[in-house]
Amino acid sequence: MLPSAQRPLVSIVTPSLNKARFLRATIESVLSQDYPRVEYLVMDGGSTDGSLEILAGYGDRIRYIAEPDAGQADAVNRGFQFTSGEIFAFLNADDTYQPGAISAAVRGFADHPGAGMIYGEADYMDANGGTLGRYPTRDFESGSLGGECFICQPAAFLRREVFEQAGMLDCTYHCALDYELWMRVSRVAKIRRIPGCLACSRVYRETKTIAQRGIALREAMRAQRRHFAYVPHRSIHTYTRYLVDGRDQFFEHAPPTVRSYALSLAVGLWENRSQPLRYLKEWGALEGLRGVFSGRWDDGFISRQYLEARFIPEDQPMLRIQGFAPRKRMRLEVRLDGEEVAEAELPPGRFELALECPEAFRGRECELMLLASPVTRSLRDYRAVSLRLDAIEASKAGV
DSSP states (O other): OOOGGGSOOEEEEEEESSOHHHHHHHHHHHHTOSOSOEEEEEEEOOOOSSHHHHHHTTGGGSEEEEOOOSSHHHHHHHHHHTOOOSEEEEOOTTOEEOTTHHHHHHHHHHHOTTEEEEEEEEEEEOTTSOEEEEOOOOOOOTTGGGTOOOSOGGGEEEEHHHHHHTTSOOTTOSSSHHHHHHHHHHHHSEEEEEEEEEEEEEOOTTSHHHHTHHHHHHHHHHHHHHHHSOOOHHHHHHHHHHHHHOOOSSSSOOOOOHHHHHHHHHHHHHHTTTSHHHHHHHOHHHHHHHTOOOSOOTTSBOOSEEEEEEEEOTTOOEEEEEEEEOSSSEEEEEEETTEEEEEEEEOSEEEEEEEEOOGGGTTEEEEEEEEEEOOEEOTTTOOEEOOEEEEEEEEOTTO
């Protein structure tokens, strides 16, 4: 192990504005890290809620700058200019690091010397610090950011030169600024996922991405269109469900309806006016009505078939498929690259199907296909649905 003085300096910037309620927990999560070389800077945008008194109370244990800014992205960018660490991250004033997070990030860069950014798992937590669940993180794949953001911002760390080369944060984004940054970083550097839960992302009704839900969804679509020239149906339909009933879709779930599907056609064709045929093919309502929708709806149900690209790790060849069968005598067939690898009759209610992938499919990406039957018409929204698919997880054989 390198002496402390030879280990890379890690710079953390916290943008803050009137977050006194959470600020102390955020600061303590940084100061309590076991990594010896951390440079910590809080950028306060002019708080009037007691935040400055909290910051002053830490004396020389932290640095802070209190002056007006143009928003979160501007605060982080300016804070970056006042730091010098080889590794850089920003931690919002209501989020926290898990113990050992910074050490894990430094090890991640050492294990992946060619990576410009690494990220780990993260938990959602509520306003009181209680755990709400795990952020839906998954392995990085080229182009996959065009479908959804699966990287939790407080669990991400970048090399300093990569943050600069990517152009830092775009100040025209106020909610999806991290998602848009990951897209640009992916064009200039390799991104790697590391094991372990590194952070907690606080979600409460006043959170910007919840309180300004419409803005957050529109910004995400703008980023997808800008960097991938296409906005997928999943993003479009999430937005139109919000337009139809105004639910935030985190604390209050908005199920798909005929109205939201119809609106998603109009909005999707406008957002993808350069690729209308591609969007028509993907449009969930049309495919769902015909029973050939190959994705998973937001409530978890699938139609006759479900398709996804999945990497089968050498050391985790066991696939566990979990879900809910709404009626008796349902059958599920599993195929990898068109070859049948399992078939089962499912009991009504919750089920788990475990299968060990043949060696020919291990260590590479395969097309995973699920074929479910029978398919029936939903009286609520006219979709042709089979079963609810809750999770597909990889594990070691025999576990």
